[in-house]
Amino acid sequence: MPTVEALISRARKNEDIARRLFDIEVQIMNIGHCADFFDQLLSLVSEKFNIESVWVSLTDSPVNDHILRSIGGDRGQDKNAALHIMSTMDFLQATQSSRDPILVNEGFKKYRYLIPSSIYPKLGSMAILPLVVDGKIIGSLNLGDSSDERYEPSKDSFFLKQLAVKASISLAGVSIREKISFLATRDPLTLLRNRRELEESLERELSRSRRHHDPLALVFIDCDDFKLVNDTYGHDCGDMYLKYVSDKLIDMTRKGDMVFRFAGDEFVLLLPNQNSADAELIASRIKDHLSESPMTYRGLQVSLSISYGSISTDQLVDPTYKTLLKAADDKLYQMKKHKPPRCSLIDVLDLH
Numbered sequence: 505m506p507t508v509e510a511l512i513s514r515a516r517k518n519e520d521i522a523r524r525l526f527d528i529e530v531q532i533m534n535i536g537h538c539a540d541f542f543d544q545l546l547s548l549v550s551e552k553f554n555i556e557s558v559w560v561s562l563t564d565s566p567v568n569d570h571i572l573r574s575i576g577g578d579r580g581q582d583k584n585a586a587l588h589i590m591s592t593m594d595f596l597q598a599t600q601s602s603r604d605p606i607l608v609n610e611g612f613k614k615y616r617y618l619i620p621s622s623i624y625p626k627l628g629s630m631a632i633l634p635l636v637v638d639g640k641i642i643g644s645l646n647l648g649d650s651s652d653e654r655y656e657p658s659k660d661s662f663f664l665k666q667l668a669v670k671a672s673i674s675l676a677g678v679s680i681r682e683k684i685s686f687l688a689t690r691d692p693l694t695l696l697r698n699r700r701e702l703e704e705s706l707e708r709e710l711s712r713s714r715r716h717h718d719p720l721a722l723v724f725i726d727c728d729d730f731k732l733v734n735d736t737y738g739h740d741c742g743d744m745y746l747k748y749v750s751d752k753l754i755d756m757t758r759k760g761d762m763v764f765r766f767a768g769d770e771f772v773l774l775l776p777n778q779n780s781a782d783a784e785l786i787a788s789r790i791k792d793h794l795s796e797s798p799m800t801y802r803g804l805q806v807s808l809s810i811s812y813g814s815i816s817t818d819q820l821v822d823p824t825y826k827t828l829l830k831a832a833d834d835k836l837y838q839m840k841k842h843k844p845p846r847c848s849l850i851d852v853l854d855l856h
């Protein structure tokens with residue numbers, strides 16, 4: 505039978521843990537970006553509870569696309585050891601899809617995919633706290649210690665569960681807030697940056713280019729005879745065509761480049777640090793590649809063709825948002841003018 509003093513001491517200890525959990529919750533609940541959320545969460549948990557190793561394992565499931573994009577990570581390419589990205593199957597197999605904390609102090613091999621290699625050799629025990637967003641397990645918050653007692657499996661995991669729930673609820677909030685602000689800047693069909701974003705990005709990049717005396721290139725792209733796609737195959741095919749083109753534009757540009765949907769079948773590339781020759785080369789490569797990569801739609805190959813106009817700040821005196829766009833649009837118009845009209849979009853019938 506515990507003494508009154510022991511009971512009071514235990515109650516105080518629990519109160520102290522609850523207060524620390526509350527402090528963490530208050531500090532993470534209003535964060536706007538997933539990357540900042542994880543940084544804050546990990547450092548707060550480690551600091552408030554004096555934990556040797558704290559890291560997050562995230563599955564590569566499509567439900568995590570938004571979070572992975574936000575933290576800038578892909579599987580096998582962790583942003584840092586504290587954010588560990590792994591296959592969904594490995595994760596669910598190791599944890600048996602448990603929604604309760606898992607305490608481990610032996611048999612780490614089973615959980616090896618969850619543990620960054622820099623932490624694995626130091627572990628005496630660990631706690632795996634599942635993170636659940638929108639009812640789906642998306643990974644875990646993990647706590648590790650060199651002693652085999654701290655997370656000994658028979659220990660009470662009540663507060664660990666509390667931590668898992670608070671982290672999950674806050675992450676869901678951050679994720680939704682970030683998604684809303686992301687979508688406000690995007691074209692809903694292609695998810696490319698929208699025209700308003702172009703205006704802001706172009707102003708920003710122009711002043712950066714002036715400050716650093718670096719060139720900035722812009723390519724204006726228009727799909728040829730796009731109306732024919734809609735008229736021949738219907739609007740769904742037209743939508744697919746626009747998505748197909750936008751994916752190719754993303755694939756064929758570099759990480760620092762920006763791709764925008766300007767309007768209907770018009771796209772703009774913003775290429776920091778590229779001069780006129782670079783921009784012309786990139787644009788003509790994209791044009792050639794699209795011409796050689798017809799889109800498959802219901803067993804038909806629908807051919808693609810674009811016209812473009814490329815311009816760089818090194819070709820204009822005192823370039824502005826308007827003059828840069830206008831110069832690229834003029835060049836696009838010149839290319840369009842010399843293009844023979846197409847009457848059919850079908851290259852090859854029936855691929856089956």
Ligand SMILES: Nc1nc2c(ncn2[C@@H]2O[C@H](COP(=O)(O)OP(=O)(O)OP(=O)(O)O)[C@@H](O)[C@H]2O)c(=O)[nH]1
Binds near residue numbers: 728730731740746769
């Ligand atoms: N499917 C689909 N069609 C769209 C969308 N936005 C605009 N359009 C269509 O895009 C077509 C653009 O037509 P035009 O401006 O004549 O362009 P074009 O047929 O490519 O002609 P050129 O530019 O002269 O080669 C119009 O028929 C619009 O209705 C969209 O989101 N989805």
